[in-house]
Amino acid sequence: MSPVERNTSAAGDEPTSVVRRISDLLAAFGPTDTTLGVNELTRRTGIPKATVSRLVKEMEGVGFLERSGVKVGLGLRLFELGERASRRRSVREVALPFLADLREATRQTVHLAILDGAEVVYVEILPGRDAPWLPSGVGGRLPAHATGVGKALLAGSPPAAFEAVVAAGLSRVGPRTITAPGALVRQLRRIASTGIAYEHEESAPGVACVASAVRVDDGPPVAAVSASGWIGKVDIRRVGPAVHTTALSITRALTEVGDRSTGR
Structure with a gap:
């Protein structure tokens, strides 16, 4: 996977890094949001749905997100990093x-x-x-x-x-x-x-x-x-x-x- 991808929905033709997209996905969770689905994450971030699905799966793999049925919530790994x-x-x-x-x-x-x-x-x-x-x-x-x-x-x-x-x-x-x-x-x-x-x-x-x-x-x-x-x-x-x-x-x-x- 390239370290830089295209995000035409949010920033025209300017390249958007994977790190920025991960940041946008995490920031999509508001103070009262326990879990969100892929469709809602797509709507809130403007990132293509296929990209959201892939990143969500990878973020689950490293503990940044945790699955709850068809939705995901912020993972314990984020808390651990925050404590540091x-x-x-x-x-x-x-x-x-x-x-x-x-x-x-x-x-x-x-x-x-x-x-x-x-x-x-x-x-x-x-x-x-x-x-x-x-x-x-x-x-x-x-x-x-x-x-x-x-x-x-x-x-x-x-x-x-x-x-x-x-x-x-x-x-x-x-x-x-x-x-x-x-x-x-x-x-x-x-x-x-x-x-x-x-x-x-x-x-x-x-x-x-x-x-x-x-x-x-x-x-x-x-x-x-x-x-x-x-x-x-x-x-x-x-x-x-x-x-x-x-x-x-x-x-x-x-x-x-x-x-x-x-x-x-």
Whole structure:
């Protein structure tokens, strides 16, 4: 099989690599999708059905997909590889006790997320009591501009990160999502000054969130932590200092881990 194939349905006559097609197939599984059939994978990816069938069979063979009747779901091998992603793993392992303490103190849903291009990826979520429905899920993604963690991460990132978000389009996710670049810039400046990002119904109706970034050695943020709850049931500004303190505690813990690993 050639390492490069043609995908005229999705990209005209430009060659599309097998790796890109495998990535598209995996990305076709949404946060609520347990299994999908070949027809649905074909529809979502635009890859020819015969190619989808062949790739699905090969991905089953290496454990990337697992068969469930006539459909397939994401395989255990992907979980194993994900656990080896060192940055995500180390940050999550160090942060988890602090996240648990934050949930206990606030009774809200606590998130840990990282920035990946124009999106945030959720590394850990600890649901709070009577938590509202949230669009986030572990391993899931949301547009960075529409989330508290995303804004906290962008506020401490190089200008190129903001430019990537604007280039991707400030799509509306919740009733009050920021869709104007100028308004987003103004918020990010305030967040950079205070260290705390607020979100009110920007990612979902009825949801309020406060977030703060985790930084190490004055570099760009490596992650962000947040607490989310129902608007009207939580005074998110009173929760803000606790979230900020948690982020600082995780920063100190990560710094200590780094010092031990380098012998400093």
